[in-house]
Amino acid sequence: xxxxxxxxxxxxxxxxxxxxxxxxxxxxxxxxxxxxxxxxxxxxxxxxxxxxxxxxxxxxxxxxxxxxxxxxxxxxxxxxxxxxxxxxxxxxxxxxxxxxxxxxxxxxxxxxxxxxxxxxxxxxxxxxxxxxxxxxxxxxxxxxxxxxxxxxxxxxxxxxxxxxxxxxxxxxxxxxxxxxxxxxxxxxxxxxxxxxxxxxxxxxxxxxxxxxxxxxxxxxxxxxxxxxxxxxxxxxxxxxxxxxxxxxxxxxxxxxxxxxxxxxxxxxxxxxxxxxxxxxxxxxxxxxxxxxxxxxxxxxxxxxxxxxxxxxxxxxxxxxxxxxxxxxxxxxxxxxxxxxxxxxxxxxxxxxxxxxxxxxxxxxxxxxxxxxxxxxxxxxxxxxxxxxxxxxxxxxxxxxxxxxxxxxxxxxxxxxxxxxxxxxxxxxxxxxxxxxxxxxxxxxxxxxxxxxxxxxxxxxxxxxxxxxxxxxxxxxxxxxxxxxxxxxxxxxxxxxxxxxxxxxxxxxxxxxxxxxxxxxxxxxxxxxxxxxxxxxxxxxxxxxxxxxxxxxxxxxxxxxxxxxxxxxxxxxxxxxxxxxxxxxxxxxxxxxxxxxxxxxxxxxxxxxxxxxxxxxxxxxxxxxxxxxxxxxxxxxxxxxxxxxxxxxxxxxxxxxxxxxxxxxxxxxxxxxxxxxxxxxxxxxxxxxxxxxxxxxxxxxxxxxxxxxxxxxxxxxxxxx
Numbered sequence: 001x002x003x004x005x006x007x008x009x010x011x012x013x014x015x016x017x018x019x020x021x022x023x024x025x026x027x028x029x030x031x032x033x034x035x036x037x038x039x040x041x042x043x044x045x046x047x048x049x050x051x052x053x054x055x056x057x058x059x060x061x062x063x064x065x066x067x068x069x070x071x072x073x074x075x076x077x078x079x080x081x082x083x084x085x086x087x088x089x090x091x092x093x094x095x096x097x098x099x100x101x102x103x104x105x106x107x108x109x110x111x112x113x114x115x116x117x118x119x120x121x122x123x124x125x126x127x128x129x130x131x132x133x134x135x136x137x138x139x140x141x142x143x144x145x146x147x148x149x150x151x152x153x154x155x156x157x158x159x160x161x162x163x164x165x166x167x168x169x170x171x172x173x174x175x176x177x178x179x180x181x182x183x184x185x186x187x188x189x190x191x192x193x194x195x196x197x198x199x200x201x202x203x204x205x206x207x208x209x210x211x212x213x214x215x216x217x218x219x220x221x222x223x224x225x226x227x228x229x230x231x232x233x234x235x236x237x238x239x240x241x242x243x244x245x246x247x248x249x250x251x252x253x254x255x256x257x258x259x260x261x262x263x264x265x266x267x268x269x270x271x272x273x274x275x276x277x278x279x280x281x282x283x284x285x286x287x288x289x290x291x292x293x294x295x296x297x298x299x300x301x302x303x304x305x306x307x308x309x310x311x312x313x314x315x316x317x318x319x320x321x322x323x324x325x326x327x328x329x330x331x332x333x334x335x336x337x338x339x340x341x342x343x344x345x346x347x348x349x350x351x352x353x354x355x356x357x358x359x360x361x362x363x364x365x366x367x368x369x370x371x372x373x374x375x376x377x378x379x380x381x382x383x384x385x386x387x388x389x390x391x392x393x394x395x396x397x398x399x400x401x402x403x404x405x406x407x408x409x410x411x412x413x414x415x416x417x418x419x420x421x422x423x424x425x426x427x428x429x430x431x432x433x434x435x436x437x438x439x440x441x442x443x444x445x446x447x448x449x450x451x452x453x454x455x456x457x458x459x460x461x462x463x464x465x466x467x468x469x470x471x472x473x474x475x476x477x478x479x480x481x482x483x484x485x486x487x488x489x490x491x492x493x494x495x496x497x498x499x500x501x502x503x504x505x506x507x508x509x510x511x512x513x514x515x516x517x518x519x520x521x522x523x524x525x526x527x528x529x530x531x532x533x534x535x536x537x538x539x540x541x542x543x544x545x546x547x548x549x550x551x552x553x554x555x556x557x558x559x560x561x562x563x564x565x566x567x568x569x570x571x572x573x574x575x576x577x578x579x580x581x582x583x584x585x586x587x588x589x590x591x592x593x594x595x596x597x598x599x600x601x602x603x604x605x606x607x608x609x610x611x612x613x614x615x616x617x618x619x620x621x622x623x624x625x626x627x628x629x630x631x632x633x634x635x636x637x638x639x640x641x642x643x644x645x646x647x648x649x650x651x652x653x654x655x656x657x658x659x660x661x662x663x664x665x666x667x668x669x670x671x672x673x674x675x676x677x678x679x680x681x682x683x684x685x686x687x688x689x690x691x692x693x694x695x696x697x698x699x700x701x702x703x704x705x706x707x708x709x710x711x712x713x714x715x716x717x718x719x720x
Contacts, residue, residue: 003590010050010051016030085108087114105191107195111134136185143180144180145177165183167197173202182199183197203215210430212617216613222311226322230299231322237329253362256394258271267310270287270558280354281404283345285558287340288331288560293330305564305596310563313614314615314618326561326562332365341574358573371447374446398446399446410511421437422436432622436650455554455555472540473538492526496513513530524634539556627694630692633645633691634686653705
C-alpha cells in the first residue's frame with residue numbers, strides 16, 4: 001500500500017468515525033458499512049492498527065473502535081526498578097509519569113494506551129494511567145539463573161523490569177545457578193504472578209567477562225550473525241574492479257590520495273585528495289560506492305536496513321555489512337582501484353566553498369595513514385615527516401585548510417563539546433585491564449572538518465534540486481531545558497542569553513559558554529550539561545537544519561559501509577546523476593523514506609545505548625579489582641543523595657551522603673556543605689579531592705567511592 005493511498009484510507013476512516021451518528025463498532029461491521037470486499041479486509045485491519053498506534057483512535061476490549069478522546073494517548077512504557085514508569089508519547093515534549101498503582105500489567109517496552117489523569121504543570125510531567133496493552137515490546141530478556149528445588153527464576157540484567165522471571169524445571173535447558181542466560185518470554189504475568197519464560201540460550205557463567213557483553217548484545221536484540229542468504233549474496237561480489245565498471249566514471253587515480261583512520265580500523269570508507277592553486281583549495285572527499293554492490297531490495301540491502309548501523313562495542317564490532325564487503329571491495333585499501341562517489345569542492349582562503357561537483361569516480365589510495373602519524377607530521381615531528389616525505393606538503397596544506405573550515409564554522413556558531421572519550425583495553429579473556437581518556441588530536445579534527453564540509457555540501461545540493469532525501473537534523477533545545485541549563489550554570493557564575501521570549505537560543509550562545517568554561521575545573525561538567533540540554537539528532541525527510549553545527553543543510557553522506565542512511569542517499573544521488581529519478585522513482589522514495597528515517601534513528605539509538613552499557617560495565621569491572629585504592633578525582637555533580645566524582649580515566653562514581661560521617665549537611669544543587677564537631681567542608685562542582693574505591697555492583701554497572709579520612713580540599717575550594 002503506497003503512502004498516498006494509506007493516508008487517504010486513514011482520512012476516510014477518521015471521517016467515518018467522526019460522524020455524529022457513528023456508534024463504536026467492530027472492524028467487520030465497519031467493513032460491511034463501508035463496502036470493503038472480503039479479500040481486502042486485512043488491509044482495513046492494518047489501517048485501523050496504525051491509527052490506534054498513532055493514538056488517533058482507540059479500541060476497547062470488545063473490539064469496538066472510536067475516535068480517541070483528548071486525554072487518551074498511545075506510547076511506549078518504560079519501567080523502573082521501583083515499580084513506577086514513564087510513557088513516551090510522540091508529540092509530547094515530556095514523558096508521562098505512571099505511578100506504580102496505575103501501571104496495570106504493563107511490561108517494560110510495551111506499547112500501551114493510557115489516560116492522562118493529571119495534566120503537565122510547569123516543570124511537572126503529566127501523570128497517566130495504563131488502560132491496556134496494545135503490543136508487547138520485549139520477547140526475550142537476559143539475566144542470571146537461580147535454581148530452586150522444583151523450579152528456577154531469572155534475575156533480569158535490565159533492572160527496569162523490576163521482577164524476576166519464573167522458569168519451570170522443564171524449561172530451564174539445564175541451566176545452573178550463576179549461569180547468564182537468554183530467556184524467551186512466554187507469559188508477561190499480572191498483579192498476582194510473575195512473568196514466565198523459557199531458557200533458550202546459556203551464555204556462560206556470571207563471572208565470565210565475555211558472557212556479560214554478549215548478554216548486552218542479546219538484551220538489545222542486535223543481530224550478530226548474517227543469514228545464509230546474505231552470506232551467499234556477499235560471496236557473489238567481486239574482489240576487484242573490472243574494466244566494465246569504469247564506464248562513465250571520473251578517473252581520479254592521478255591524484256595523490258590518502259585514507260586517515262585509527263590504527264585498528266578495517267573498513268576504510270573515506271579517502272582525501274587536496275591540491276592548492278591560485279588561491280583555491282581543491283578538496284576531494286571520496287566515499288566508497290557501496291550502493292554499486294548493495295542493490296536496493298536485495299538480501300544485503302534488507303539485512304543492512306534491519307541492522308541500520310554497525311555497532312562498536314568494547315570487545316567487538318558488529319558490522320552492518322559482511323566483512324567480505326566492508327573489509328574487501330568496499331574498503332578503500334591502499335594500492336587498489338576502488339569505485340567511489342566523490343564530492344569535489346573548491347574552497348577559497350576564507351574557508352568558503354565557492355563551487356562543487358558530485359560525481360561517480362574511480363580512485364586508488366596511495367597511502368593508508370593513521371591519526372597518530374598525521375598528527376605527528378602536523379606537529380613537525382622530523383622522523384614522521386621523513387617517513388612520509390612525499391606526502392608532507394599535502395598534509396601541511398590539509399592542516400591549513402582544516403583550520404580555515406573550523407574557524408568558518410565557529411564564526412557561525414557551530415558547537416564543539418570537548419570532553420574526553422573513553423578507551424578501554426581488554427585482555428585475551430575479555431577482562432578490562434586499563435581505562436584511559438581518549439583525547440582527539442589535530443588529525444581527527446582535520447578529518448572531521450573535511451567530512452562535515454562534504455556532508456553539508458551534498459545536503460545543500462540535493463535540497464535545492466528538490467530531491468527526495470534523508471537529512472540529519474538537530475532541532476533547537478526546548479524552552480524548559482534552556483531554563484534548567486540557565487539555572488544550573490548560574491550557580492557556577494555563568495549565563496546564557498536567549499531571545500526576548502526566552503524560547504529561542506542561537507548556538508553562538510552555547511559556543512560562548514563553552515569558550516568561557518574552557519580550561520576551568522568545571523569545563524567537562526558544563527560541556528556535559530549543555531549537551532544534555534540539546535535534543536537528540538535524528539534522520540528526517542525534512543531539511544530543518546542542524547542546531548549543534550549551526551548548519552542550514554546537513555546529511556550523513558560519508559559512511560555507507562556502517563550507516564544505512566548514507567547508503568540510501570547514495571542511491572538517490574546516483575539515480576539523479578544518471579537521469580533515472582523520474583516521477584515513479586520519486587514517488588517510490590517519498591513512500592519509503594519516512595519509514596527509513598524513523599527506523600534508522602531508532603536503530604542508531606539502540607547501538608548508542610548498547611555501546612554505553614558495555615563501557616559502563618567494563619569500567620565497573622575494572623574498578624572492582626581496585627577496591628580500597630585511592631585516586632584523585634573531580635566532583636561533576638551534587639545531588640540530595642551524594643556527589644558524583646569523575647577520575648582522570650573517565651570512570652565516574654558516587655560518594656553517598658550516608659558515607660559522609662559529618663553530623664550536619666546543607667545541599668543547594670551546586671554545593672554540599674558538611675559540618676562536623678570540629679570541621680566544616682564544602683564540596684562543589686569542580687572540587688578536586690581524593691577518593692577511595694569502596695564498592696562496585698556489576699549488575700547495575702555502578703561504582704561507589706568514599707572520602708578517605710583527612711581528605712584535604714583546600715586548594716580546590718576556589719570559585720566553582
